[in-house]
Amino acid sequence: MTGIEMELRLIGDLAVRKQGSPVRLPPSKKARALLAYLVLNPGSHRRERLCELFWQIPDDPRGSLRWALSKLRAVVNQDGVERIQATRDHVAFNAEAIDIDYVDAQATASNGFDAVSLDQLSELADRLSRDILEGLDLSGQAEYETWRLAEQEKARELSRKVLSALIARLEDAPAARADRLYVLASLDPYNVDVHAQLIKALMKSGRAAEAERQLQVSNETLLNIENADLSRLQTAYEHAPVAAAPPTTPFNQEIRYCKSSNGAQIAYATVGEGAPIIKTANWLNHLEFDWESPVWSHFFRALSTSNTLARYDARGNGLSDWRIKDFSIERNVEDLHAVIEALGYERVTLLGFSQGCAVSIKYAALHPERIEKLILYGGYARGWNVETPLEMRNSTKAMITLMRTGWGQDNPVFRQMFAALFMPDAPPENHEWFNELQRMTTSPENAAKCLEALGEVDVREYLGKIQAPTLVIHSRGDNRIPLEAGRELATGIPDARFVVLETNNHLIPDCDPAWPRFRDAILDFEKA
Numbered sequence: 001m002t003g004i005e006m007e008l009r010l011i012g013d014l015a016v017r018k019q020g021s022p023v024r025l026p027p028s029k030k031a032r033a034l035l036a037y038l039v040l041n042p043g044s045h046r047r048e049r050l051c052e053l054f055w056q057i058p059d060d061p062r063g064s065l066r067w068a069l070s071k072l073r074a075v076v077n078q079d080g081v082e083r084i085q086a087t088r089d090h091v092a093f094n095a096e097a098i099d100i101d102y103v104d105a106q107a108t109a110s111n112g113f114d115a116v117s118l119d120q121l122s123e124l125a126d127r128l129s130r131d132i133l134e135g136l137d138l139s140g141q142a143e144y145e146t147w148r149l150a151e152q153e154k155a156r157e158l159s160r161k162v163l164s165a166l167i168a169r170l171e172d173a174p175a176a177r178a179d180r181l182y183v184l185a186s187l188d189p190y191n192v193d194v195h196a197q198l199i200k201a202l203m204k205s206g207r208a209a210e211a212e213r214q215l216q217v218s219n220e221t222l223l224n225i226e227n228a229d230l231s232r233l234q235t236a237y238e239h240a241p242v243a244a245a246p247p248t249t250p251f252n253q254e255i256r257y258c259k260s261s262n263g264a265q266i267a268y269a270t271v272g273e274g275a276p277i278i279k280t281a282n283w284l285n286h287l288e289f290d291w292e293s294p295v296w297s298h299f300f301r302a303l304s305t306s307n308t309l310a311r312y313d314a315r316g317n318g319l320s321d322w323r324i325k326d327f328s329i330e331r332n333v334e335d336l337h338a339v340i341e342a343l344g345y346e347r348v349t350l351l352g353f354s355q356g357c358a359v360s361i362k363y364a365a366l367h368p369e370r371i372e373k374l375i376l377y378g379g380y381a382r383g384w385n386v387e388t389p390l391e392m393r394n395s396t397k398a399m400i401t402l403m404r405t406g407w408g409q410d411n412p413v414f415r416q417m418f419a420a421l422f423m424p425d426a427p428p429e430n431h432e433w434f435n436e437l438q439r440m441t442t443s444p445e446n447a448a449k450c451l452e453a454l455g456e457v458d459v460r461e462y463l464g465k466i467q468a469p470t471l472v473i474h475s476r477g478d479n480r481i482p483l484e485a486g487r488e489l490a491t492g493i494p495d496a497r498f499v500v501l502e503t504n505n506h507l508i509p510d511c512d513p514a515w516p517r518f519r520d521a522i523l524d525f526e527k528a
Contacts, residue, residue, distance in 0.1 A: 006076070006099070033144065125183075130499075131152050132152060133152060174202075182517070183513070185513060200237075262335075266339060268310060268343070272307055275307050276307065277309050280353070281313060281317065286437065294433055294510070314332065315331065316449070317442050379474075382485070403447045426509040469525075472490040475514070483500070
């Protein structure tokens with residue numbers, strides 16, 4: 001066999017493709033982890049050693065290993081090539097003529113980056129933003145976990161090298177340089193030089209307020225680090241050339257109303273010019289109030305710079321009809337359809353946030369001819385009451401009780417609970433605005449009914465029916481919607497791209513280091 005006919009992806013979720021088509025992997029996490037281990041450790045391995053790494057004694061290790069190898073043969077053997085090479089005592093993997101993303105990245109770095117174009121370097125940095133062996137942790141297998149974590153640290157070091165090379169090429173593009181430096185600072189948080197470069201790049205790109213916030217963050221991060229020269233941070237802030245602040249999109253939206261097929265009055269608005277993006281309504285939206293809020297305004301302005309951004313308030317929220325009894329996903333899909341019809345767009349990009357993702361997924365599956373692209377952030381296919389842990393169900397029910405008694409009141413305990421869930425690392429100003437959003441957006445009873453209905457959402461049957469190119473984004477430390485929910489979307493939607501943000505925030509403020517990557521991932525995907 002000549003040429004590359006098989007691809008194996010170790011960065012992010014493990015994936016195998018034959019001649020461009022995805023291959024179904026074994027459902028067993030241990031079998032998938034075994035494949036990754038064999039690929040990353042060329043050579044022959046004793047069966048006894050593999051048994052020790054992957055199985056406990058009561059599990060019949062040798063029988064489990066035989067079963068796993070039989071499943072892997074069906075995945076990687078091709079055209080008479082035996083890639084799983086097993087004897088009575090040993091196992092090895094034949095990687096001939098396989099494109100392995102992580103191995104290719106290592107080879108590129110070892111050869112130096114001089115011959116690598118800027119676009120290729122940027123693409124490589126984006127690829128390495130995800131961990132290798134993601135989702136292949138094995139609790140109870142201490143030796144394997146030690147190896148896996150060590151490999152992930154090697155991959156992060158590789159990511160740091162690629163980012164450093166890329167940043168060096170971006171001297172004349174301070175905004176892009178700053179965005180990449182944010183990522184490098186998250187990987188190398190105690191490097192004074194990286195922090196100083198970031199502050200300088202922010203100043204040079206006209207983001208003075210952001211640079212001032214970063215100066216404070218950097219000082220706090222490096223305060224107790226031995227031999228850290230904090231004066232370099234102040235010097236970078238004071239002496240960097242200051243560019244004019246980038247222009248912002250003027251706030252000029254016109255609010256209109258349409259009637260859904262179920263009779264609800266839905267408020268919608270557009271701003272900007274260009275290809276249409278419709279942000280599917282999510283809980284806590286207000287067409288007017290959101291533009292003034294640091295929780296949302298930076299995001300809306302970024303999207304409306306080169307696109308027409310259409311938004312609407314969900315039923316029972318904001319300027320839409322509050323006299324609502326039915327908050328089900330079926331009614332919400334009808335509302336979205338009414339807005340698209342009222343706007344007169346033939347094809348649109350749908351952007352879903354949080355529970356808006358489920359509405360977007362179902363609509364895109366039912367109306368594929370209307371969807372250009374699909375972007376899903378912080379979403380889920382299953383509501384909190386569908387096959388979820390008992391702890392989650394109980395905590396959400398307690399939250400619903402609190403809503404009926406504490407919604408909209410100036411209650412710091414109640415406010416802190418919601419702020420901690422949605423944006424634990426945001427500035428106090430964002431928390432105050434979020435509290436005000438609660439007051440302005442809906443009533444206690446509507447809030448409770450809405451959250452009850454969200455618990456029954458289940459759009460898993462629609463994931464495989466999505467035809468549009470799809471981008472799934474999720475925050476790694478999201479306390480509101482766990483990362484696994486985002487991974488379920490990305491796995492279920494054909495050929496979906498999955499981006500993981502290194503943040504704990506569900507709603508991302510503009511001072512979060514993850515914000516530039518979040519913004520650029522959406523804008524780049526929309527332009528592609």
